[in-house]
Amino acid sequence: MPIGNLIAGRWQPPERTYVRKNPSRPEEVVAEYPLSGKPEAMAALRAAAAAFPRWRQTPPIERARILQRAARFLYEHLETIARDLSVEVGKPIFEARAEVCRAAEIFEYYAAWAWQPQGFLLASARPATELRARRVPLGVVALITPWNFPIAIPAWKLAPALLLGNTVVLKPSTLGPCGAFHLARALEAAGLPPAVLNLVIGPGAPFGEALAEAEEVRAVSFTGSVEAGLRLKAMLAHRPVRLQLELGGKNPFVVWEDADLAEAARLAAEGAFFYAGQKCTATSRIIVHIKIYEEFRDALLEATRRLKVGDPLDEATRVGPLIDAAARENVQRWVKRGLEDGGRILIGGQPVDPGYFYQPTVLEVVPPSAPIAQEEIFGPVVTLHPASDLREAIAIANATRYGLSASIATRRLDVAEAFLNGVEAGIVHVNQPTAGIEYQAPFGGVKDSGYGPKEQGWSALDFYGDWKTLVVRV
Ligand code: NAD
Numbered sequence: 001m002p003i004g005n006l007i008a009g010r011w012q013p014p015e016r017t018y019v020r021k022n023p024s025r026p027e028e029v030v031a032e033y034p035l036s037g038k039p040e041a042m043a044a045l046r047a048a049a050a051a052f053p054r055w056r057q058t059p060p061i062e063r064a065r066i067l068q069r070a071a072r073f074l075y076e077h078l079e080t081i082a083r084d085l086s087v088e089v090g091k092p093i094f095e096a097r098a099e100v101c102r103a104a105e106i107f108e109y110y111a112a113w114a115w116q117p118q119g120f121l122l123a124s125a126r127p128a129t130e131l132r133a134r135r136v137p138l139g140v141v142a143l144i145t146p147w148n149f150p151i152a153i154p155a156w157k158l159a160p161a162l163l164l165g166n167t168v169v170l171k172p173s174t175l176g177p178c179g180a181f182h183l184a185r186a187l188e189a190a191g192l193p194p195a196v197l198n199l200v201i202g203p204g205a206p207f208g209e210a211l212a213e214a215e216e217v218r219a220v221s222f223t224g225s226v227e228a229g230l231r232l233k234a235m236l237a238h239r240p241v242r243l244q245l246e247l248g249g250k251n252p253f254v255v256w257e258d259a260d261l262a263e264a265a266r267l268a269a270e271g272a273f274f275y276a277g278q279k280c281t282a283t284s285r286i287i288v289h290i291k292i293y294e295e296f297r298d299a300l301l302e303a304t305r306r307l308k309v310g311d312p313l314d315e316a317t318r319v320g321p322l323i324d325a326a327a328r329e330n331v332q333r334w335v336k337r338g339l340e341d342g343g344r345i346l347i348g349g350q351p352v353d354p355g356y357f358y359q360p361t362v363l364e365v366v367p368p369s370a371p372i373a374q375e376e377i378f379g380p381v382v383t384l385h386p387a388s389d390l391r392e393a394i395a396i397a398n399a400t401r402y403g404l405s406a407s408i409a410t411r412r413l414d415v416a417e418a419f420l421n422g423v424e425a426g427i428v429h430v431n432q433p434t435a436g437i438e439y440q441a442p443f444g445g446v447k448d449s450g451y452g453p454k455e456q457g458w459s460a461l462d463f464y465g466d467w468k469t470l471v472v473r474v
Contacts, residue, residue, distance in 0.1 A: 002032035003177075005040055005201060006184050008047035009194020012040075018174065023090040023321040024311055024355040030088050033177055036202030041169070041210035044198035048140040048167040049216035051195035056137050056165040058193075063163055064114035069190035071107035074100055074182070081151065081182045086312045089147055089176040090320035090356075091275055093313050103155035103183065106439050110159035113461065124471070132470040137165035138242065139218040141464065142211055144204070144232070145172045146224045147323060148278050150179030156439060157221045158183060160460035162196065166219075169198045173224075175323055177201045204228060208235050217241055219464065221455070223280075225376075226448050233451070244452035244463055246444055248376040249280045249404030251434040252397035254387075254419065255296050256410035257289040263431075264409035265299035268382075271407070271433030273307050273360040276319050277380040278327075280449075281405040281427070281435040285373055287393045290386045297364070297384060301347050304360050309352060321356040322379055328356040331379035338363050338372035343383070368396045376402065390415060394422040404445035405434040426450060 004011040014034030022028040034040070055063075074081065078100050086096040119134035143157040154170055161168050172180035184199045200207065204224075211217050212235040219242035222229050229245040236243060253271055255264045271283035288296050312320035322328040328351060335349055348361030364384040366373050373383045387393035397406055407429035408419040416430045426445040427437050437443050442454035453463040 002034065003181055003201070005034050005036055005044070006188075006197070006199040007040065007044045007195075008050075008198070020088060020175070020177075022087055023323055024087075026325070026355065031178065033174065033201045035174075036200050036206075038206040038210045040200050040202065041171070041207045042214060044169045044200045045140060045142070045210060045214040045216050047195040047198050048169050051193065052137075052139055052167045055167055055193065055196045058165070060114040060118065060163070060165070063165065064111040066187065066190045066192050067107040067111040067159055067163060070183075070186040070192075071104040071111070073186040073189050074104035074107070077182070077186075081179075083313070084178045084182070085150055085176075088178045089150055089323060090312050092317045092320050093315060095275055096312070099149060099152045102439065103151045103179075106152070106155045107159050109439060110163045113163060126473070128474055130470075130472045130474060132472065133467045134470060135164065135461065135465040136468045138464065138466055139166065140216045141166045141168055141219040141221065142217055143168060143170045144207070144220065144222040144224065145170070145180065147173035147176030148275075148280070150176040151183060152179075153223050154180045154183050156456055156460070158197065161464045162192070164461065164465045166464055167196050169200060171200050171202070171204075171207045174201065174203055208232050211241075212236055212239070219243070221463065222246070229451070242452075242463065244455065245450060246280070246455060247449050247451070248378075248402060249282070249445060249449050250284050250374065250376055250400045250402040251281055251405045251425070252285045252287055252407075252423075253283040253434055254393050254397060254406075254408040255286065255288045255292070256408060256412065256415050257291045258411050258415075259292075259409035260411070261292060261296050261299045262303075265296060265303040267407070267409060267431070267433045268300055269303035269307060269360070270318075271435045272382040273304065273319050273380045274435070276322055276358065277382075278323065278378055279435045281437070283382060283407070283434045284377065285368070285383050285385060285396070287385045287387050287396050289393070290388045293386045297346065300362065300384070304347055304362060307360060309357055309359065319357075319360055319380060322358055323356070325356055327379065328358055331358050331377060331381060334372050334377045334379070335361060335363070335381060338366055338370065338383070341366060341370040341372060343370070343372065346384075348380070368399055374400050390418055394419065398422075398424045401448040402445065403447035404449035405429070405437075407432055407434045426454070
């Protein structure tokens with residue numbers, strides 16, 4: 001039985017479908033999903049618009065209770081959902097489980113906001129006058145999500161949007177819709193009224209066309225590649241739609257001369273290779289103080305060798321497959337290009353069959369300006385770069401068009417502070433991997449890595465809500 005779209009409170013049998021296969025065992029069908037186009041997107045947007053007047057009037061604490069019940073549903077079905085995620089997108093099971101818990105915690109976190117002040121009161125210079133501001137919902141919001149965090153990303157967009165009283169159309173990636181499907185089921189089981197959340201599964205372009213036409217849409221939150229995000233921005237340019245783009249990264253990890261090298265190597269290898277490097281915040285360039293370059297390089301190779309590549313359902317696996325054949329060919333092309341640009345492979349550099357696996361790969365002697373050190377690869381490939389002082393290390397870190405996440409391994413406060421201040425990134429870590437950030441903190445990139453208000457924490461409330469100012473003479 002194919003999975004349907006959820007439109008206007010009904011799971012609708014799809015007219016056209018496609019099958020998603022297991023990236024670890026490409027002959028194995030995982031699920032059959034709708035191949036929706038513009039008509040389904042338009043129907044979902046209309047349904048969301050019709051549901052808005054009632055949902056915005058629902059008391060915030062009632063909306064919060066629904067999020068709390070949905071969180072409970074996710075915890076109760078943790079193992080099934082984590083397994084589905086792991087099989088569909090090749091995420092190691094320990095990370096898939098953590099991602100489902102994170103989605104549930106995000107629902108709990110935003111539910112708790114309903115008990116916080118919903119606005120504020122200001123003094124007025126006018127007699128007997130109250131000046132107030134109240135947070136109000138926007139209306140219909142469209143959420144577009146990638147495949148690599150199939151449940152956490154839809155959750156961190158959905159929870160603040162729903163809590164504030166918006167109605168939603170969610171379009172996940174065709175490569176990994178199962179997380180969005182499980183969230184829709186959780187919210188349905190939690191008593192979310194029909195059409196408050198609509199789920200449409202299908203390719204991006206027709207969905208983007210629908211958004212460009214549909215006057216109902218007030219805001220669009222997109223996470224994905226720079227290219228697709230900028231295409232969408234151009235398509236929406238003629239309308240006053242609030243837009244948030246969370247895009248790619250080329251995240252640097254700097255290792256300073258005083259660092260604990262074994263620990264730094266572990267953090268670098270985990271950041272670069274867990275989930276086969278398919279995280280927007282994965283480490284993709286390692287910049288190392290020249291004095292400890294060789295010693296660190298040995299430690300990194302040792303830490304890399306320890307990472308188990310294999311079936312993502314195996315508890316010991318740290319590196320699963322690439323998402324599909326095209327992604328693996330892309331990785332292979334980048335490694336070849338790196339060699340042509342003077343790089344030398346220290347470890348890895350080969351596909352592993354069957355499935356779309358690729359060995360964790362480290363290259364050195366690559367100029368920081370070479371394309372392999374400039375563009376997002378989205379695979380288990382990292383380049384090593386020596387730096388003789390902090391100014392040079394920060395200059396290399398900043399010399400790409402991206403600015404999502406960055407990290408430094410050091411025990412020196414002055415070095416850490418100089419890095420925190422000098423690096424161009426939305427998220428900067430000290431003695432942490434580049435990947436991973438808690439959901440109560442603002443999340444997003446600078447330069448080509450992001451556009452518009454940040455996600456997560458209270459920044460998300462600023463994106464999904466408007467301030468209404470009330471001037472009352474009493
Ligand atoms: P992608 O750009 O191919 O697709 C992302 C989503 O956009 C999908 O749902 C796709 O169908 C949709 N889409 C594509 N074109 C569209 C259009 N014209 N109109 C509307 N929707 C459209 O990205 P992907 O391969 O799914 O994900 C990997 C990318 O996402 C990487 O670049 C990664 O860095 C980035 N990413 C960023 C973050 C972040 O928070 N910054 C998080 C995760 C992933």
